Amino acid sequence: MPRGSSEAVTLKIPRPLYERLRQMIEGTGFRSVTEFATYVLRDLASRPGGQGARPRARRERGEAPLTPAELAAVRERLRRLGYL
Amino acid sequence: MIAPHGGRLVERTAPGEQRERLAKEAPRLPQVPLSQRELADLEMIGCGAMSPLEGFLGEADYRSVVDSMRLANGLPWSIPVVLSAKDEAQGRLGAGDRVALVDDQARTLAVMDITERYQVDHDYEAQMVLRTADEAHPGVQYLRSISNTYLGGPVHLIRRVEHRDFLRYRLEPKETRVLFAARGWSRVAAFQTRNPIHRAHEYLQKCALELADGLLIHPLVGETKADDIPAQVRMRCYEELIAAYYPRDRVVLSVFPAAMRYAGPREAIFHALIRKNYGCTHFIVGRDHAGVGRYYGSYDAHAIFGEFSPEEIGITPLFFDHAFYCARCGNMATAKTCPHGEEDHVVFSGTRVREMLAAGELPPPEFTRPEVARILVEAARR
Numbered sequence: 405m406p407r408g409s410s411e412a413v414t415l416k417i418p419r420p421l422y423e424r425l426r427q428m429i430e431g432t433g434f435r436s437v438t439e440f441a442t443y444v445l446r447d448l449a450s451r452p453g454g455q456g457a458r459p460r461a462r463r464e465r466g467e468a469p470l471t472p473a474e475l476a477a478v479r480e481r482l483r484r485l486g487y488l
Numbered sequence: 489m490i491a492p493h494g495g496r497l498v499e500r501t502a503p504g505e506q507r508e509r510l511a512k513e514a515p516r517l518p519q520v521p522l523s524q525r526e527l528a529d530l531e532m533i534g535c536g537a538m539s540p541l542e543g544f545l546g547e548a549d550y551r552s553v554v555d556s557m558r559l560a561n562g563l564p565w566s567i568p569v570v571l572s573a574k575d576e577a578q579g580r581l582g583a584g585d586r587v588a589l590v591d592d593q594a595r596t597l598a599v600m601d602i603t604e605r606y607q608v609d610h611d612y613e614a615q616m617v618l619r620t621a622d623e624a625h626p627g628v629q630y631l632r633s634i635s636n637t638y639l640g641g642p643v644h645l646i647r648r649v650e651h652r653d654f655l656r657y658r659l660e661p662k663e664t665r666v667l668f669a670a671r672g673w674s675r676v677a678a679f680q681t682r683n684p685i686h687r688a689h690e691y692l693q694k695c696a697l698e699l700a701d702g703l704l705i706h707p708l709v710g711e712t713k714a715d716d717i718p719a720q721v722r723m724r725c726y727e728e729l730i731a732a733y734y735p736r737d738r739v740v741l742s743v744f745p746a747a748m749r750y751a752g753p754r755e756a757i758f759h760a761l762i763r764k765n766y767g768c769t770h771f772i773v774g775r776d777h778a779g780v781g782r783y784y785g786s787y788d789a790h791a792i793f794g795e796f797s798p799e800e801i802g803i804t805p806l807f808f809d810h811a812f813y814c815a816r817c818g819n820m821a822t823a824k825t826c827p828h829g830e831e832d833h834v835v836f837s838g839t840r841v842r843e844m845l846a847a848g849e850l851p852p853p854e855f856t857r858p859e860v861a862r863i864l865v866e867a868a869r870r
Binding site for chain 2: 424427428469470474475478479481482485486487488
């Protein structure tokens with residue numbers, strides 16, 4: 405049966421990764437790992453050709469060598485400060 | 489996006505587990521309290537603004553920077569970024585020792601692995617870097633106030649430097665780089681200032697913006713000498729000016745945490761290299777950049793760029809002559825673009841402007857925008 409687009413599903417990730425993400429979001433404004441993961445994945449999915457999954461390519465162009473998660477956190481901070 | 493100086497953006501904040509380990513170890517380590525300048529340097533090393541530096545300079549790098557404006561590996565670097573020992577006990581620390589770098593509240597901000605301790609000659613450093621050993625120069629005064637024993641080595645930040653001001657304007661290089669990319673800017677001009685903004689500065693910025701996709705206005709908010717206009721006042725001027733006279737989508741206002749060295753030409757190179765790390769491709773160099781008193785020629789800060797190849801500096805300097813309003817031209821100009829005499833130019837000395845402001849008198853709008861002048865007059869009354 406089709407489900408509504410706003411309905412949430414459960415994704416399973418390793419606990420150590422969860423703990424690491426929980427530490428990463430401290431002080432960033434994200435209220436939970438779920439909120440953070442949703443943000444990162446949505447950001448990744450919205451890019452043409454999945455560019456966000458290729459940090460090495462960005463490094464080769466001299467761009468900031470940020471992981472997708474770090475990039476998402478930076479963008480979120482820039483948005484909160486009104487720069488984006 | 490322009491590559492950082494040295495090819496990669498340094499990140500010296502210790503990651504999760506290492507940070508926790510260092511934080512536990514820190515209370516047992518000898519403490520080195522940081523001066524305001526060292527604190528600002530630490531913050532900038534930590535976030536990569538001073539890439540490729542990973543800590544305070546060791547002796548080979550220090551001597552190379554002082555003598556030839558290059559790190560020991562040949563990379564241009566014009567200002568010594570150093571940590572001085574604070575007492576006799578610290579003067580006995582050496583290679584292999586680990587210390588906690590603390591702020592004025594004794595909060596540990598970083599752990600440093602000392603790789604060497606070395607003695608320096610402050611007169612020589614002053615002559616080479618500041619071009620003077622005159623005690624009246626604020627940079628010389630600073631050197632006189634610190635020990636001539638320096639400690640070098642990499643740092644590991646375990647805590648952010650705490651700030652109470654300009655919180656919404658504090659962006660690290662990785663953040664400005666993401667911001668510029670998100671706005672689609674490939675050419676970004678940076679403007680460094682420690683002074684309030686007058687029409688002349690606005691003119692330089694807008695000339696630069698005609699060539700670039702975006703403008704980073706990056707006022708220095710670290711330690712300055714006591715008679716400089718306070719950063720809070722300067723920032724209010726910028727906010728007013730940008731709101732009234734700048735295209736918001738092409739300008740970023742953010743603060744630059746560095747302390748002033750007043751090293752004139754050498755500091756111009758330093759400021760340019762650091763702005764490259766923030767992702768800027770062009771750097772505005774006006775008259776007497778980072779100067780003080782009469783220690784430097786008006787255009788020494790332009791000439792010094794000629795001592796390097798453009799490729800090794802990386803960021804493109806935009807040199808500007810002294811700008812003014814010309815009544816006959818009816819616009820802002822410089823000696824390069826205006827054929828008229830001084831009698832037609834609206835120019836005031838810094839001393840005259842300070843006198844006017846102290847008397848509650850607004851400088852003419854051809855010299856200072858009324859919005860800015862009102863803020864400066866109000867500040868001068870306090």
